[in-house]
Amino acid sequence: GELFKRYKGMEGEIISGEVHHVRNRELIIYDDHQNELILRRDEMIPEKDFFRKGDTVRAIVKSVEIRGTKPFILLSRTADMFLAKLFESEIPEVFDGIITVKGVVRIPGEKAKVAVESYDDRIDPVGACVGMKGSRIHGIVRELRSENIDVINYTTNQQLFIQRALSPAKISNMVMNEERRHVDVYLPADQVSLAIGRGGNNIRLASRLTEYEIDVYREDIVHEEDVELLEFSDEIEGWVIEQLRKSGYDTAKSVLNAEIEDVARRADLEVETIEEVRSVLKKEFEDQ
Helix, strand or coil: CHHHHHHHCCCCCEEEEEEEEECCCEEEEECCCCCEEEEEHHHCCCCCCCCCCCCEEEEEEEEEEEECCEEEEEEECCCHHHHHHHHHHHCHHHHCCCEEEEEEEEECCCEEEEEEEECCCCCCHHHHHHCHHHHHHHHHHHHCCCCEEEEEECCCCHHHHHHHHCCCCCCCEEEEECCCCEEEEEECHHHHHHHHCHHHHHHHHHHHHHCCEEEEEECCCCCCCCCEHHHHCCCCCHHHHHHHHHCCCCEHHHHHCCCHHHHHHHHCCCHHHHHHHHHHHHHHHHHC
16 A cells, blocks of 8 residues: 555656566566556657667656556656656756746647746746757757657737747737637738648647637738629629639639639630629629
8 A cells, every 4th residue: 555655646746767578568667666667658659769678767657546456557758747747857947936837738759839937027937948059958858759849938818828829830810719719810821831830730739738729821812802702603603603713713802813814724614704704803893
């Protein structure tokens, strides 16, 4: 019962031990007192964590259960909490409580976002965590097999927090729905892929960190005074609209600003048809 109590009290803490046994689905690790700890494959950083017998492993105590008579101590290196605790162990201000880790989200071994807040106005929490030229975060990044860690300044201002969570992308504006916890974010065309990130990682993490569902839009597509082609369905035949939309012409301006021959060729329509469409669209803008 002693062992169980001791480890139960250590849940969520970092521990290190030595690999004693490498099994197919898990590692058996011994702590300093020869207690058996278990690190399963699915709690290891995918495709990057490789340990041999005798290696030292750092991980977090994920859970402690009693199985039969002995405690079963499970470790994790993929838990968000592991990164939070590494900040505590590596960054003195976090350890001392001057800086608090407000949120951590990870795609283990790939990318992570950590929101930090400082209780001392003179201390820049992001700077303190990253260190000169990344000196402080470097050890954590190495421990996590080059996980790319974005450290951002926490704020209770939701809009600003979402903006920071999507960095490095620069946002033009956003439309928030706080009840549905949903936000539409508009960005310049060259920032969209930055906001989304490789394999969608950036937006996925930003969404988890802020607890908002985030949709990203290119801000240069629909201008206020533009009109969707679908709104002309009484005047333009449906199949024509469909052909145009399939070819990337989904608003009035997109058709009017292009060369007639190009539109005809791309949408596989007659030039006369495009001319008729254009005269309908032009009327819309002249009436305004």
